[in-house]
Amino acid sequence: PRTVYLKDYTPPAYLVDEVRLTFRLAPEATRVLSEIRFRPNPDAASRDFFLHGEQLKLISAHVDGKAVQPVLVEGGLRLEAPDAPFTFEAEVEIDPEHNTALEGLYRSGGMYCTQCEAEGFRKITFYPDRPDVMAPFHVRIESDEPVLLSNGNPGASGPGFAEWNDPWPKPAYLFALVAGDLVAHSDSFTTMSGREVALNLWVREADIDKCAFGMEALKKSMTWDERTYGREYDLDVFNIVAVDDFNMGAMENKGLNIFNSSAVLASPATATDADFERIEAIIAHEYFHNWTGNRVTCRDWFQLCLKEGLTVFRDQQFTGDMRSHAVKRIDDAMLLRAAQFREDNGPLAHPVRPESFVEINNFYTVTVYEKGAEIVGMLKRLVGDKGYRKALDLYFERHDGQAVTIEDWLKVFEEATGRDLGQFARWYHQAGTPRVHVAEDWTDGRYTLTLRQETPATPGQSDKQPVVIPVAVGLLNPNGDEVLPTKVLELTETEQSFAFDGLSARPVPSILRGFSAPVILKQEQTDETRAFLLAHDTDPFNKWEAGRDLARTGLLAMIQSGDGPHAGYIDALGRGIADESLDPAFRAQLLALPGEDELAQAIFETGQAPDPSAIHEAREGLRHAIADRLGDLLSRLYDTHQVTGAYSPKAGDAGRRSLTNAALSLLSLTEGGNRARNQFRAADNMTQQIAALGALLKIGEGAAELKAFEDQWSHERLVMNKWFGLQVGAAQPDDAAETAERLTRHPAFDWKNPNRFRAVFGALSGNAAGFHHPSGAGYRLLADWLLKLDPLNPQTTARMTQAFSTWKRYDEDRRGLIRAELERIAGTDGLSRDTSEMVGRMLA
Ligand code: HT7
Ligand code: ZN
Numbered sequence: 001p002r003t004v005y006l007k008d009y010t011p012p013a014y015l016v017d018e019v020r021l022t023f024r025l026a027p028e029a030t031r032v033l034s035e036i037r038f039r040p041n042p043d044a045a046s047r048d049f050f051l052h053g054e055q056l057k058l059i060s061a062h063v064d065g066k067a068v069q070p071v072l073v074e075g076g077l078r079l080e081a082p083d084a085p086f087t088f089e090a091e092v093e094i095d096p097e098h099n100t101a102l103e104g105l106y107r108s109g110g111m112y113c114t115q116c117e118a119e120g121f122r123k124i125t126f127y128p129d130r131p132d133v134m135a136p137f138h139v140r141i142e143s144d145e146p147v148l149l150s151n152g153n154p155g156a157s158g159p160g161f162a163e164w165n166d167p168w169p170k171p172a173y174l175f176a177l178v179a180g181d182l183v184a185h186s187d188s189f190t191t192m193s194g195r196e197v198a199l200n201l202w203v204r205e206a207d208i209d210k211c212a213f214g215m216e217a218l219k220k221s222m223t224w225d226e227r228t229y230g231r232e233y234d235l236d237v238f239n240i241v242a243v244d245d246f247n248m249g250a251m252e253n254k255g256l257n258i259f260n261s262s263a264v265l266a267s268p269a270t271a272t273d274a275d276f277e278r279i280e281a282i283i284a285h286e287y288f289h290n291w292t293g294n295r296v297t298c299r300d301w302f303q304l305c306l307k308e309g310l311t312v313f314r315d316q317q318f319t320g321d322m323r324s325h326a327v328k329r330i331d332d333a334m335l336l337r338a339a340q341f342r343e344d345n346g347p348l349a350h351p352v353r354p355e356s357f358v359e360i361n362n363f364y365t366v367t368v369y370e371k372g373a374e375i376v377g378m379l380k381r382l383v384g385d386k387g388y389r390k391a392l393d394l395y396f397e398r399h400d401g402q403a404v405t406i407e408d409w410l411k412v413f414e415e416a417t418g419r420d421l422g423q424f425a426r427w428y429h430q431a432g433t434p435r436v437h438v439a440e441d442w443t444d445g446r447y448t449l450t451l452r453q454e455t456p457a458t459p460g461q462s463d464k465q466p467v468v469i470p471v472a473v474g475l476l477n478p479n480g481d482e483v484l485p486t487k488v489l490e491l492t493e494t495e496q497s498f499a500f501d502g503l504s505a506r507p508v509p510s511i512l513r514g515f516s517a518p519v520i521l522k523q524e525q526t527d528e529t530r531a532f533l534l535a536h537d538t539d540p541f542n543k544w545e546a547g548r549d550l551a552r553t554g555l556l557a558m559i560q561s562g563d564g565p566h567a568g569y570i571d572a573l574g575r576g577i578a579d580e581s582l583d584p585a586f587r588a589q590l591l592a593l594p595g596e597d598e599l600a601q602a603i604f605e606t607g608q609a610p611d612p613s614a615i616h617e618a619r620e621g622l623r624h625a626i627a628d629r630l631g632d633l634l635s636r637l638y639d640t641h642q643v644t645g646a647y648s649p650k651a652g653d654a655g656r657r658s659l660t661n662a663a664l665s666l667l668s669l670t671e672g673g674n675r676a677r678n679q680f681r682a683a684d685n686m687t688q689q690i691a692a693l694g695a696l697l698k699i700g701e702g703a704a705e706l707k708a709f710e711d712q713w714s715h716e717r718l719v720m721n722k723w724f725g726l727q728v729g730a731a732q733p734d735d736a737a738e739t740a741e742r743l744t745r746h747p748a749f750d751w752k753n754p755n756r757f758r759a760v761f762g763a764l765s766g767n768a769a770g771f772h773h774p775s776g777a778g779y780r781l782l783a784d785w786l787l788k789l790d791p792l793n794p795q796t797t798a799r800m801t802q803a804f805s806t807w808k809r810y811d812e813d814r815r816g817l818i819r820a821e822l823e824r825i826a827g828t829d830g831l832s833r834d835t836s837e838m839v840g841r842m843l844a
Contacts, residue, residue, distance in 0.1 A: 037085065643660075
């Protein structure tokens with residue numbers, strides 16, 4: 001397969017002034033008629049007229065009304081084209097019914113829908129399918145399906161047809177079409193300049209009771225973007241459609257967002273608090289793309305972080321504003337460390353702006369999205385809130401309607417703030433997680449912090465340069481008062497010292513407050529200092545971090561030195577969770593121990609091969625010890641923080657439930673299952689029901705409740721995904737693979753549905769001790785199923801191969817077992833380009 005390089009970018013030979021498409025829908029033989037007005041691009045070096053096209057049957061082609069015979073080549077067609085404006089027409093036939101890759105036009109649950117990002121439009125018709133070709137689209141859909149939707153504003157419609165006009169020039173990846181038997185939950189929104197926008201959330205009739213929350217989230221997002229960024233919506237309608245078969249969460253097609261049903265449908269009975277929060281964030285994310293991604297788009301796919309990093313940053317800001325900034329920051333840092341640091345420290349590490357790819361779908365990664373968002377956050381920290389807003393205003397003003405690059409993005413910051421971002425740009429080019437080592441000195445009343453940065457080598461990048469790291473620091477005096485409020489130090493050299501005078505006693509530093517940069521802090525700290533910071537730090541992130549550090553070091557001592565659970569940590573934790581001045585959601589976060597995978601990476605970093613079974617035992621041992629020592633307190637918290645009254649997904653109630661359910665899970669370890677059984681019986685919402693079921697399964701009880709849950713929810717696909725996933729996630733290490741295998745034989749295991757496949761196999765790879773069981777059964781089972789899925793759905797298969805990406809951490813036996821599975825996958829005939837690239841990178 002061909003590798004595409006950023007350095008090879010050339011402007012398109014022809015630009016498009018207008019696109020007219022007619023769809024004659026039929027499940028196995030849809031006809032697509034296109035009429036595209038081209039003109040030579042004055043900035044292009046060549047006149048090579050090439051249109052992308054894949055899996056298309058060409059029926060006819062015309063140039064300016066004259067029949068032509070294009071040369072069909074791999075991946076598209078070529079034609080001798082005029083060196084002047086002309087109209088190209090084509091008629092092609094496609095087969096949505098047998099499109100199982102869920103890219104292009106496909107069928108899901110009897111409806112037609114599309115997914116064009118990144119390169120799916122070429123499976124719909126011949127076109128320059130690259131983001132730097134932007135054009136207005138006019139679409140006519142001919143079909144007897146009751147609802148016919150496309151991008152933009154509605155045009156003429158009648159029995160069997162509907163027309164749509166999208167006046168805003170857009171790249172083909174934002175094209176969308178939906179046709180099916182759908183009903184709408186409708187509302188409207190008046191924009192800041194007084195325009196009325198019709199809002200519709202289209203679903204199957206059975207799901208109409210799960211739309212209200214999503215609609216509210218959409219309206220909140222529209223208001224927020226006006227108030228926070230001055231960005232107004234720009235069409236007469238905004239449509240969202242829920243579909244069951246979808247490779248990712250959602251897609252920001254202009255005026256017609258298409259959502260994985262799991263990312264939009266929610267009712268108190270079927271969705272958890274976490275689902276509600278995720279749905280709110282994804283709706284916001286896709287809506288925010290209207291400006292960051294659609295109006296200003298990417299020149300090429302190497303610039304993906306330009307839209308994704310910025311839009312993730314914006315959705316994080318939004319969630320913080322809607323809920324709690326402190327809690328959100330901790331959640332984001334947990335995700336970054338669990339997923340992005342894992343990627344950045346393994347064989348799949350790549351820069352936020354990659355330099356090459358084989359299959360672009362493999363680069364929709366946590367690095368591009370989450371680290372990309374961290375870079376935007378650092379920029380904002382460095383230039384300040386006003387500078388950030390000024391730069392963003394300039395970005396929208398200068399680049400509206402354009403397809404741009406990271407260089408353009410950084411330039412608006414330079415011009416708006418006068419800051420040189422030459423060194424800062426390394427964050428985009430350099431892969432790997434920087435380590436920041438801390439040394440302290442206290443001499444003659446002067447306190448000095450010396451910070452040293454290093455970034456380990458990553459695949460293809462052995463030499464790393466120092467990056468600009470904003471390190472937010474505060475100082476506390478020994479009795480716990482803050483003597484230096486948060487100050488941002490800029491670490492630009494490999495090593496740099498920062499002195500603080502005027503202190504009466506040696507201070508305790510609180511470093512990297514608010515997780516001010518996506519780095520690993522290497523700091524010698526005693527457990528006393530950590531307990532002190534957990535008690536006194538005014539920065540909520542570092543207060544939580546101190547507890548997390550205590551938990552991690554205690555767990556590492558249990559695993560590596562055979563120590564018992566650390567009583568000092570448990571007591572400090574007890575004081576933290578008992579503190580009624582703290583938000584319950586924050587206290588629930590204090591109770592969350594580092595995950596088994598995070599501990600495995602921490603052990604690997606000490607030069608040892610992690611043993612997943614030993615990690616699991618130690619972590620469970622610590623959970624038991626916490627439940628033993630803090631049982632009375634946990635029981636009191638459980639009782640006093642119960643939410644009464646009607647269910648609301650709002651942050652306050654959700655936070656209380658996360659605290660009581662964290663307590664429940666611990667209490668069940670020592671008390672047995674009665675409390676959880678009672679909660680299960682009394683539950684009137686999914687959060688309470690599934691938390692109780694999870695607590696029961698974790699202690700080997702709950703068979704009756706599991707059955708009752710299945711009986712109650714067998715008709716709800718999204719709830720059944722939880723049922724599948726929970727069993728695999730809660731299985732004991734010895735049973736995890738077998739549980740997953742047994743569930744694949746369940747009649748409701750529809751493996752072609754990505755949500756269902758992920759429910760079982762995502763849970764298997766997330767059950768670290770089960771997946772890495774020394775028998776290798778987990779590895780084999782996953783590889784078998786990936787090989788089965790690959791011919792149908794390469795995108796989801798390739799993504800799920802990442803379960804194997806940490807293989808080099810482990811002992812020789814496990815390494816051998818995983819390598820054998822990776823080699824088995826790599827050696828399979830006809831393996832997709834997607835999966836082949838992923839396993840190739842992991843084996844390299
Ligand atoms: N921009 C979208 C990314 C995407 C995608 C979505 C659904 C299915 C396949 C996809 N490939 C790429 C989603 C987003 O980041 O908002
Ligand atoms: Zn996005």
